[in-house]
Amino acid sequence: MDFKDLKKAGVSNADDISIKEIEIKDKKNKLEIDLEEIRIKRREERKKKINNIKKFIKNFWSLLWKDDSFKGWVFSVVFIFLFIKFLFFPFMSLVTGTALPLAIVESCSMYHDGGMFSDVDSWWESQESKYASFDISLEEFENFPMKKGFTKGDILFIVGADSNNLNVGDVVIFDASQRNPVIHRIVGIREENEERIFSTIGDNNMQQLPFENSVTRDQIVGRAVVQMVPYAGWMKLLMYEWKRPVSERGFCS
Numbered sequence: 076m077d078f079k080d081l082k083k084a085g086v087s088n089a090d091d092i093s094i095k096e097i098e099i100k101d102k103k104n105k106l107e108i109d110l111e112e113i114r115i116k117r118r119e120e121r122k123k124k125i126n127n128i129k130k131f132i133k134n135f136w137s138l139l140w141k142d143d144s145f146k147g148w149v150f151s152v153v154f155i156f157l158f159i160k161f162l163f164f165p166f167m168s169l170v171t172g173t174a175l176p177l178a179i180v181e182s183c184s185m186y187h188d189g190g191m192f193s194d195v196d197s198w199w200e201s202q203e204s205k206y207a208s209f210d211i212s213l214e215e216f217e218n219f220p221m222k223k224g225f226t227k228g229d230i231l232f233i234v235g236a237d238s239n240n241l242n243v244g245d246v247v248i249f250d251a252s253q254r255n256p257v258i259h260r261i262v263g264i265r266e267e268n269e270e271r272i273f274s275t276i277g278d279n280n281m282q283q284l285p286f287e288n289s290v291t292r293d294q295i296v297g298r299a300v301v302q303m304v305p306y307a308g309w310m311k312l313l314m315y316e317w318k319r320p321v322s323e324r325g326f327c328s
Contacts, residue, residue, distance in 0.1 A: 241271075247298050262275060
């Protein structure tokens with residue numbers, strides 16, 4: 076403390092100076108004690124918050140996976156639904172570049188007899204005339220992706236597709252103003268007004284559907300690259316199967 080500080084404080088003699096210094100030291104000590112108490116209180120509050128978070132996570136995990144009661148089952152179903160809808164699918168859409176990264180096959184239009192165990196050579200005997208009209212040979216077809224097709228209930232992995240990079244033989248999913256997007260194989264590509272126009276057909280269909288001869292790039296949702304989980308999509312299809320026409324119900328054969 077310098078002379079100016081003493082003058083401002085109105086100190087006139089040594090006793091006053093001593094008393095003032097003691098008061099200042101007391102205030103300083105009290106301030107330090109108060110600060111330490113604040114630090115201790117904050118540490119306790121942080122510790123309490125961490126313990127509460129740990130407790131919440133433990134209870135949440137127990138309810139989600141270990142609780143066998145009806146309440147636990149309902150909670151697990153709701154959580155999984157919300158996780159898939161609001162976290163998993165948005166993340167997958169961002170990574171794959173398409174709004175529909177996973178697609179459930181809902182018809183038999185791409186089915187081959189025998190499914191994943193089908194023999195392409197045997198299957199081709201009944202399909203040769205159809206593909207001949209598109210100038211596609213057996214040798215070409217054997218080099219196509221998903222040459223054994225897929226069946227109703229399969230889950231396919233879809234990626235975003237640049238129309239300029241699509242080729243004959245690729246399996247694409249596109250919007251055809253139907254109830255659901257269509258998943259068929261490209262069998263022809265032509266140029267119209269400097270734009271690529273695609274022609275598709277289902278491997279199990281003997282002819283094209285009316286909307287398949289002129290599929291534009293704006294209709295393309297993505298390209299199917301992997302048959303993820305065979306038949307797993309039936310968990311969802313069963314909820315709507317009863318609404319379908321009788322001729323469209325059941326497994327492909």
